[in-house]
Amino acid sequence: MSFIESLTDYQIDTLKEIGNIGAGNAATSLSMLLNRKVDMHVPAVRVVDYNEMMELAGGPETIIAAVFLRIEGDAPGNMFFVLSPEEANGFVKQMTGLTEFSITDAEPNDMALSALQEMGNILAGSYLSALSDFINVLLQPSVPLLTIDMAGAILAEGLLELSQVSDYAIIIETIIDDQEDHNQPIRGHFFLLPDPDSFPKIFNQLGVMDK
Amino acid sequence: MVGQVIKVGIADLQFAKSPDVLRTSGLGSCVGVVVYDATLKMAGMAHVMLPDSTSAKKSAFNPFKYADTAIPLLINTLLEDGARKFALKAKIAGGAQMFSFSSSNDMLRVGVRNVDAVKEALKAYRVPIIAEDVYGNSGRTIEFSPETTRLSVRTVSQGTKEI
Secondary structure: OOHHHHOOHHHHHHHHHHHHHHHHHHHHHHHHHHOOOOEEOOOEEEEEEHHHHHHHOOOOOOEEEEEEEEEEEOOOEEEEEEEOHHHHHHHHHHHHOOOOOOOOOOOOOHHHHHHHHHHHHHHHHHHHHHHHHHHOOOEEEOOOEEEEEEHHHHHHHOOHHHHOOOOEEEEEEEEEEOOOOOOOOOEEEEEEEEOOOHHHHHHHHHOOOOO | OOOOEEEOOOOEEEEEEOOOEEEEEEEOOOEEEEEEEOOOOEEEEEEEOEOOHHHOOOOOOOHHHEHHHHHHHHHHHHHHOOOOHHHEEEEEEEOOOOOOOOOOOHHHHHHHHHHHHHHHHHHHOOOOEEEEEEOOOOOEEEEEOOOOOOEEEEEOOOEEEEO
């Protein structure tokens, strides 16, 4: 049986801690970038089938803005930073001061896209460097890529490695948002999907391998 | 006559008869495969993720996930339900590349490989492909009506078209 279906509570807690440390560092970076207070929610570790994963992002047809990066190195995997179009617009407005645009425009503003891409870079980079320090393995992110499209089409790309081993995905999900301004909420989801072979490595490094 | 919309999930296979319609949402590199008998107004739709089940790293896998195992199941189930082999036709959509990585990782070209595998599997059963909307870099939602045998394809940027 695949270990994905047989995680211990202790291992799940360890994965939550990974979400804590990564997203905590990312929230700090975002806070500095926007010069405002950014909080993070308690991470959730979810074992979901593929269709349930799409529901986490609002359903397969929901339009999302996602920054996707492939993690190479000793514990490879995939990472998404997912925003709704409204959340993405909120981020861009904060960063650039642009107002007359939407990332779902037929020809989106180049500066808006570029700002969003850069924000994805910074957040994913800070998440991963914290993670890499914590589990003490080398993780190298690919260049993050921004796509705005249907959630199903985007998130399925992150499941391909996994889907050869399991019909379930382990997702470490963390939400960051700010409490300051409820009219312009700044909010986003991290989804970390380690490759199946990475789990034993992560658990070994952290001393929670039970076999 | 208003039928039901039968949803097809990821790595899933479903069947419908008129007036019901088959629908799958958010196809990226995945491929939606419809095989139908137009006279009997019956159809099946598969949502395949990967080309080849020999890449499965465990023995008990979901056969709907792979082109080479889902399509034989799709065709054989239609035949068991009374469809006529000579009358079967196919329409396919999907196989996009959602992210343009320059990485050598073969996984990221999976859209093209999925389309190739689907075509090969359909060819093995001599089921002709009447229409296709494949490749590109947009997600698609597709809906097939066994009544009209039209496949509607919706993308975020280009709206809905029928093939």
